[in-house]
Amino acid sequence: MFPDSKITQGFQCGRTKTTAVPGELSADQQKTLVVRMQKGPFSISTDGSNHTAGDKQFPLMVRTVGENLTVQSELLAVPTCKGSATGEAIFTLIADVKERNNIPWTNCVALGCDNASVMTGVKKGVIAFMKGQQPNMYLAGCTLHLAHIAAEKGANTLPFLPSELLTDMYYYLQHF
Template sequence: MLGKDAAAKLRSVPLSNDTIRRRIEDMSADIKSQLLERLRGSKFAVQLDESTDVSGSAQLIALVRYPWDGRIQEDFLFCQELTGRATGEEIFNVIDMFMETGNVSWENCIAICTDGAAAMTGRNSGVVARAKERNPMMIATHCMLHRQALASKSLSPELQSVLSTVVSVVNHIKCKPQSRLFGQLCREMGAGQDTLLFHSEIRCVDAKALSHITCDPDKGN
């Protein structure tokens, strides 16, 4: 498109695998350092989720919310594989190590949100209990999406039938190439959203495990 001279100049640019990898690592390190710098100087809330990927490995995903430039900013904090058992102790150690190496104080973490699993909310060795040992003033909440999914299990048969049909249709579109076509259709129709969320089964937890979790419906927590 630009001619032989431009093609020759492009071929002279070093684009080896190592060069590209180094540049990606440099950009990643810079983004991480900026985020940690923000967390050191402000209060923030963390949302955690432990899940299993397609290879069978347990992955711990953490998101963070914090005030920045006059609004609430949400960023991806980290994703790290759990090499051993996905216990509350090991999950907390991963988070604690990340905080320690990033020089981020637990006192700045004012809230932690989990899916209510026993490893997260266990009274003695759960992640929430261990985190509150570092910051007793921390507020613990249960993920709103999980609560809504659990509440939907007690719907009337008529509503449950409608919901099951909708979930089946959404999951069928989401896991097929039609997902891209669906997004294109939504954009052509001027819809505000063009992405579907994959619906997965949500487990119910023992109420005793959630007895120390703060839930304030008026605040949406």
């Protein structure tokens, strides 16, 4: 990688070291994230993987306020839901990660998620269980999901396929 450097010519990095380096770097990043979550407000967002069978992963993205009032978005964890991904099961995944890291519920100000009832349901959705721990929490449903659905429905009413129009435009402009 660095053929002109005498220092790096003797460097070797096999599978074990290559695997360990990102793990150690992410552990340091996670520690600083957890400290910010313990001390100040944060929002947490998640969306399940699209696997139709088996376990589903729920990456937990967190937004905090960092130095100089900068908003930082970072990955906290990627817990796996074994079995049915109910609102209670997903809530339990989030709660377990928070408890392992001693993060208080009072600092959690919002849940970001898609608009599925398993997430937004007022009785058995993830937000319902989270509001049981932090009643002042805000639900930040995903406007991108709604925009995507609206665009998809609108495109389905067109008398042609948008992909065909784009292809025709590409070939037309290619000759200029």
